[in-house]
Amino acid sequence: xxxxxxxxxxxLKGIGPKRAKSFSKLGIxxxxxxxxxxxxxxxxxxxxISISKLQEGQTYTIKxxxxxxxxxxxxRRRGFSIIEVAVGDSTGKIFCVWFNQxxxxxxxxxxxxxxxxxxxxxxxxxxxxxSPEFEIVSSKSDESLSIGRITPIYSLPQGIxxxxxxxxxxxxxxxxxxxxxxxxxxxxxxxxxxxxxxISLINIHFPDNLDMQNEAYRRLSxxxxxxxxxxxxxxxxxKKEKTGISHKVDGELxxxxxxxxxxxxxxxxxxxxxxxxxxxxxxxxxQRLLQGDVGSGKTVVATIAxxxxxxxxxxxxxxxxxxxxxxxxxxxxxxxxxxxxxxxxIGLLISSINKKEKEKIYKEIKEGKVDLVIGTHALIEExxxxxxxxxxxxxxxxxxxxxxxxxxxxxxxxPDVLIMTATPIPRTxxxxxxxxxxxxxxNELPPGRLAIKTMQFSEKNKSQAYEIAKAQLRQGSQAYIxxxxxxxxxxxxxxxxxxxxxxLKSGEFKEFKLGLxxxxxxxxEQDEIMLKFKQKELEVLVxxxxxxxxxxxxxxxxxxxxxxxxxGLSQLxxxxxxxxxxxQESFCILICDAETPQAKVRLAAMLKYNDGFRIAEEDLKIxxxxxxxxxxxxxxxxxxxxxxxxxxxxxKKAREEAGKLI
Ligand code: ADP
Ligand code: MG
Numbered sequence: 001x002x003x004x005x006x007x008x009x010x011x012l013k014g015i016g017p018k019r020a021k022s023f024s025k026l027g028i029x030x031x032x033x034x035x036x037x038x039x040x041x042x043x044x045x046x047x048x049i050s051i052s053k054l055q056e057g058q059t060y061t062i063k064x065x066x067x068x069x070x071x072x073x074x075x076r077r078r079g080f081s082i083i084e085v086a087v088g089d090s091t092g093k094i095f096c097v098w099f100n101q102x103x104x105x106x107x108x109x110x111x112x113x114x115x116x117x118x119x120x121x122x123x124x125x126x127x128x129x130x131s132p133e134f135e136i137v138s139s140k141s142d143e144s145l146s147i148g149r150i151t152p153i154y155s156l157p158q159g160i161x162x163x164x165x166x167x168x169x170x171x172x173x174x175x176x177x178x179x180x181x182x183x184x185x186x187x188x189x190x191x192x193x194x195x196x197x198x199i200s201l202i203n204i205h206f207p208d209n210l211d212m213q214n215e216a217y218r219r220l221s222x223x224x225x226x227x228x229x230x231x232x233x234x235x236x237x238x239k240k241e242k243t244g245i246s247h248k249v250d251g252e253l254x255x256x257x258x259x260x261x262x263x264x265x266x267x268x269x270x271x272x273x274x275x276x277x278x279x280x281x282x283x284x285x286x287q288r289l290l291q292g293d294v295g296s297g298k299t300v301v302a303t304i305a306x307x308x309x310x311x312x313x314x315x316x317x318x319x320x321x322x323x324x325x326x327x328x329x330x331x332x333x334x335x336x337x338x339x340x341x342x343x344x345x346i347g348l349l350i351s352s353i354n355k356k357e358k359e360k361i362y363k364e365i366k367e368g369k370v371d372l373v374i375g376t377h378a379l380i381e382e383x384x385x386x387x388x389x390x391x392x393x394x395x396x397x398x399x400x401x402x403x404x405x406x407x408x409x410x411x412x413x414x415p416d417v418l419i420m421t422a423t424p425i426p427r428t429x430x431x432x433x434x435x436x437x438x439x440x441x442x443n444e445l446p447p448g449r450l451a452i453k454t455m456q457f458s459e460k461n462k463s464q465a466y467e468i469a470k471a472q473l474r475q476g477s478q479a480y481i482x483x484x485x486x487x488x489x490x491x492x493x494x495x496x497x498x499x500x501x502x503x504l505k506s507g508e509f510k511e512f513k514l515g516l517x518x519x520x521x522x523x524x525e526q527d528e529i530m531l532k533f534k535q536k537e538l539e540v541l542v543x544x545x546x547x548x549x550x551x552x553x554x555x556x557x558x559x560x561x562x563x564x565x566x567x568g569l570s571q572l573x574x575x576x577x578x579x580x581x582x583x584q585e586s587f588c589i590l591i592c593d594a595e596t597p598q599a600k601v602r603l604a605a606m607l608k609y610n611d612g613f614r615i616a617e618e619d620l621k622i623x624x625x626x627x628x629x630x631x632x633x634x635x636x637x638x639x640x641x642x643x644x645x646x647x648x649x650x651x652k653k654a655r656e657e658a659g660k661l662i
Contacts, residue, residue: 003179005032012172014164022159031176034169035201038220038641039152042213043117046148052091056127059119063137063147064089066112071105087114094120095128113137115146117153119596135162145170150207169205177201184223188657194219204641218650221642225654228639231406233658244285244414245390248312249277253341257307260340261300268292268444269301275440276305276418280391285409286416289397292442293612294422294577295449299552301442302393303333305418310344310371314390314415318374319408321399323350323523324530325550329395330374332552337372349375349384352524380407388412394419396549422549422574422612443613452580454588454607456564465560465589466508472558473512473539477584479558481542482575484566500562501542509540518544545571547578554582564590564606565599569619572606 008030010020028034048063064087074080083098085108096116098104108114118132133153137143145151145166154165182189182197189196195203200216207213258265265273272290279286292298306316318333320326330348337344347361347370364370368387373379377400389412394405397419409417457465469479481504483497501516515538517529526546532538534553541547541556545567559579561567567575572590580586590603605618644651 003176005035005176005179006030009034012168014168022157026157031172034172036640037154038204040155041153042207043151043153045115045146045151050091051089051094054094054120054127056120056122059117061115061117062089063113063115066108066110066114067093068110069105069108071102087116095126096132097128098131107136138163145206150210150213152205173202173205184226192222192653192657194222217641221647222650222654224639224642225651226658229655229658230662233662237662243283244416245314246283247280247308247314247390247416249281249308251311253307253311254304256340257304257337261336263446265300266297266444266446268442269297272301272440272442273304276301277308279438280305280308280416285414286418288418288438288440290418290420290440290442292420292422293445294574295581296442296445298395298420298442299329299332302395302418302420303336305393306372306391307337309391309416312390314388315365315368315370315386316372316391316393317379317386317389317408318372318393318395319379320374320376320395321549323352323376323527325395326350326374326376327531328552333372333374344372345370347373349373349378351376351378352527377404380404384411386411389415391416391418397421399549422577448583449580450583450585451610452576452586452588454576454590456590456592456603456607458593459591462591463508465591468587468589469558469560470509472587477557478533478536478553478555479540479560480547480556480578481540481560482547482562483542483544484563497542497544504542512539514538514540514542516542517546519546547575549574551578552581557582557584557586558589559587560589560591562591564592564603565596569602569605569615572602573612573615576606
């Protein structure tokens with residue numbers, strides 16, 4: 001039988017239905033997905049450092065045996081467990097310490113050999129490794145993939161070990177590599193000095209040396225840029241051929257709407273509206289990216305754009321990433337619009353409405369009875385057909401893939417497109433990435449916003465932070481408490497959030513109604529909890545990082561971020577944007593004992609700046625562009641490893657090649 005990279009991974013040895021399911025959660029369904037699941041980092045395990053040579057403040061990989069283990073309660077904090085494992089090699093001994101993860105002790109037994117990766121700190125006069133990542137070395141199995149080489153480290157959920165995953169990747173490489181056709185034409189490869197696909201895939205997972213890893217990285221990045229640029233190049237070509245809609249931009253409706261608002265537009269909003277108007281009036285399709293800090297008021301600008309389309313007799317679609325956000329926009333926009341003109345028909349399209357309602361709205365959209373439809377991904381389903389779609393708005397665009405973004409415009413004939421984001425991307429970069437996209441920026445917050453009070457408390461003084469939150473709650477406000485998730489062990493961290501939720505519920509926050517939300521819940525369950533919070537049935541929301549984008553709940557005035565040192569700066573800023581949305585004073589409380597210098601700088605920046613663009617700049621300085629454009633936070637969620645900031649040259653080349661090919 002011929003082997004295809006699209007073969008489901010169940011066909012690999014050692015993957016049953018249960019494993020397949022947890023892989024599916026990682027987005028790995030086929031052999032190809034597996035091979036394109038790249039390491040998060042590498043460890044040079046060709047030689048290990050001796051324990052006697054470890055120095056404070058440095059991060060190392062060591063190989064050592066478990067000598068003794070113990071668990072104790074923290075003196076300072078009740079119910080807070082500490083696991084200590086003494087490990088040693090022929091040169092000495094060191095303690096490894098894990099905080100509040102009692103379940104870890106199941107893993108360790110005296111005599112086991114471990115590989116540990118972590119930072120050396122001094123505590124009570126002795127050196128120790130705090131919360132290291134670890135791998136258990138098994139004497140039986142073949143360790144050639146894990147030891148004595150440059151070893152890949154992947155982001156994996158609990159239950160999937162690094163060793164197992166490496167083996168799996170290796171067997172997929174061995175079995176399927178002969179089937180791999182390089183889809184990049186030979187001349188493009190040779191012009192740009194790129195390795196072929198097979199060699200690149202081997203070396204991105206199991207590099208012979210760092211140079212080869214680098215070359216593999218270069219080739220795979222090029223490939224990503226290339227695939228990213230192809231549809232753009234295509235679109236550009238098409239756009240030249242076809243014209244768009246010339247909208248009627250002036251009319252009573254817009255003025256009446258603006259007059260009907262309970263606030264005055266900011267100058268920045270007015271300027272951006274003018275830019276949008278001038279685009280929409282032209283007989284070509286608008287492609288505009290609207291950037292604006294959290295809370296800068298992008299929604300109302302987008303709403304005005306939809307009204308421009310509607311007053312000329314067109315339909316508009318407004319797509320957002322979550323159901324709760326769709327509901328939020330639907331109710332706000334309906335109230336604002338219907339207050340001015342009650343003959344405008346607004347529809348809500350989300351997956352969770354029942355079939356009958358869905359059929360009904362499909363029909364109304366198709367017959368042109370709905371003027372504006374607000375919804376989620378449900379909008380791009382095949383059954384959704386518009387009569388005359390004139391404008392598309394995509395909110396929080398970084399939450400959608402390129403593919404998803406492209407599907408909606410295909411439902412009209414060259415409709416205008418407005419995409420919005422709160423993640424600032426430097427202008428030159430935005431243009432290189434998105435081709436001919438025009439960029440508008442709202443660089444001003446609505447007046448009267450009180451600056452969010454950002455504060456920092458140490459773990460030790462945490463109860464003071466809780467007191468601030470409780471004081472807010474007693475006045476009828478609401479609060480969020482956020483826990484971090486580390487990629488490689490998010491199962492453990494959800495356990496952490498759950499545990500804290502239970503503790504807080506029966507302890508510190510006994511008198512309040514608490515809810516828990518995390519990424520393992522179904523979308524509909526998450527939405528339900530958010531709705532309860534919005535309707536004030538819940539007063540405190542304990543959450544992992546899933547805390548939704550775009551949520552506008554003015555009554556929430558307090559955000560507590562636990563272990564704040566584990567968040568990136570932009571991420572902290574986005575989280576902080578969930579409060580300070582009303583006229584009440586708001587608080588963002590960062591709880592942490594910043595240990596690393598970087599964490600200190602990050603927290604200092606949070607305390608100092610409130611402006612998202614400023615924060616983004618600082619973030620770039622601190623973390624370097626690589627992490628800043630990390631897959632999860634950037635607008636470039638489809639790029640797995642390529643980094644537009646550090647690989648600008650490569651991106652340009654890929655763009656040229658894509659243009660040539662088309
Ligand atoms: P974002 O840009 O983060 O999407 P929103 O559109 O959700 O921000 O707006 C945040 C809040 O500010 C909303 O409650 C909105 O009604 C309000 N708002 C928007 N523009 C203004 C303005 N010019 N003056 C006062 N409040 C405004
Ligand atoms: Mg928004």
